[in-house]
Amino acid sequence: MKLLEERIRKDGILAEGNVLKVDCFLNHLMDVALFHEMGMEFKRLFADKPINKILTIEASGIGIACIAAECFHVPVLFAKKSQSINLSGEVYATKVQSFTHKRVYDVVVSKKFIGPEDHVLIIDDFLANGCALQGLIQLVRDAGATVEGIGICIEKGFQEGGKLIRDTGIQLESLAIVERMDPTTGEIVFREQ
Amino acid sequence: MKLLEERIRKDGILAEGNVLKVDCFLNHLMDVALFHEMGMEFKRLFADKPINKILTIEASGIGIACIAAECFHVPVLFAKKSQSINLSGEVYATKVQSFTHKRVYDVVVSKKFIGPEDHVLIIDDFLANGCALQGLIQLVRDAGATVEGIGICIEKGFQEGGKLIRDTGIQLESLAIVERMDPTTGEIVFREQ
Numbered sequence: 001m002k003l004l005e006e007r008i009r010k011d012g013i014l015a016e017g018n019v020l021k022v023d024c025f026l027n028h029l030m031d032v033a034l035f036h037e038m039g040m041e042f043k044r045l046f047a048d049k050p051i052n053k054i055l056t057i058e059a060s061g062i063g064i065a066c067i068a069a070e071c072f073h074v075p076v077l078f079a080k081k082s083q084s085i086n087l088s089g090e091v092y093a094t095k096v097q098s099f100t101h102k103r104v105y106d107v108v109v110s111k112k113f114i115g116p117e118d119h120v121l122i123i124d125d126f127l128a129n130g131c132a133l134q135g136l137i138q139l140v141r142d143a144g145a146t147v148e149g150i151g152i153c154i155e156k157g158f159q160e161g162g163k164l165i166r167d168t169g170i171q172l173e174s175l176a177i178v179e180r181m182d183p184t185t186g187e188i189v190f191r192e193q
Numbered sequence: 194m195k196l197l198e199e200r201i202r203k204d205g206i207l208a209e210g211n212v213l214k215v216d217c218f219l220n221h222l223m224d225v226a227l228f229h230e231m232g233m234e235f236k237r238l239f240a241d242k243p244i245n246k247i248l249t250i251e252a253s254g255i256g257i258a259c260i261a262a263e264c265f266h267v268p269v270l271f272a273k274k275s276q277s278i279n280l281s282g283e284v285y286a287t288k289v290q291s292f293t294h295k296r297v298y299d300v301v302v303s304k305k306f307i308g309p310e311d312h313v314l315i316i317d318d319f320l321a322n323g324c325a326l327q328g329l330i331q332l333v334r335d336a337g338a339t340v341e342g343i344g345i346c347i348e349k350g351f352q353e354g355g356k357l358i359r360d361t362g363i364q365l366e367s368l369a370i371v372e373r374m375d376p377t378t379g380e381i382v383f384r385e386q
Contacts, residue, residue, distance in 0.1 A: 029306040030269040032262045059251035063269065066256040069225045076223040076256065113222040 001041050001175040005190050008176055014183040027060035027125050032067060038175055039068035042151040045173045049148040051121045053077060057132055061124040064153060068123055077113050079136060081105040092142045096135040107135050116144035127152040130161025157191050194234050194368040198383050201369055207376040220253035220318050225260060231368055232261035235344040238366045242341040244314045246270060250325055254317040257346060261316055270306050272329060274298040285335045289328040300328050309337035320345040323354025350384050
């Protein structure tokens, strides 16, 4: 998506350790006009899928998921992170390793809100190693629901998450895929799509 | 807002300890069509204010904040919770007591994204004792920005948060104010507005 690639080039900040900071429009300050354009693009990419629910994970996925959900006319379910949760029988739960925060989270959704009747589009802001996404896929499948696709704003194409998920046959669409980036020159190369 | 009051009566679940669960449309599964109606109502209520930014707090405030932000044509900044953050000089920080989670959080926003030029509408899904809101007001003032108003989806009118904030002179608008509720009969009484 050219609009997003241009915005990343203009406002993204590169740092050592393959860090791409986009907190000025995506995951701290949020440009909802851009989110609307991204939502419309997800709608175009998954137009043929019978999606009736969008699933995301707190916190930075919620904004783009909600605005995309307006384009799909479906509700959003967001998975909750917790470090110490009383796992009653009322939730589907999985564990997700966060490399940013160097922690393992329990990630849960209420059993009341997802079931075999659901055709789910998973949306998140970032994809790198794919741990969070693998957890969300697991939750959907535990519920007997169907993963119809995954929509990502920015994928780090040089990390393994995208390949691992595409290899399973799931339709994964990333609006911008960073193929490589160089913090010394500021160069960012996107994958042709 | 009648639409929201009717939805609370229809789908809200009362429990002992003044608990009102609305996780089936507001803060776990999120009905974005309802969020749009609420966003339009916030726009109507704050139509005369020169709002250029919406501030909320992760996680459950983000959805309604983003959809309201589309109505205002402004970006959203969401404050981040952390239990153990390296407080560099780059953030405004405050502490918020969570009664639900029985913890004190550091709540931070980047100094890059809020300053004296900002006229801020604070949005959140719930208001009870007002601790989170007091923290957000403090962050805005630390930044030298102006709190133009506060928009809340559901206020528990029998707790003190709403009164404390209105007494400071800030325009606080809650779309539904629960005056009292009875988990044994299921009765919910809303404040006339």
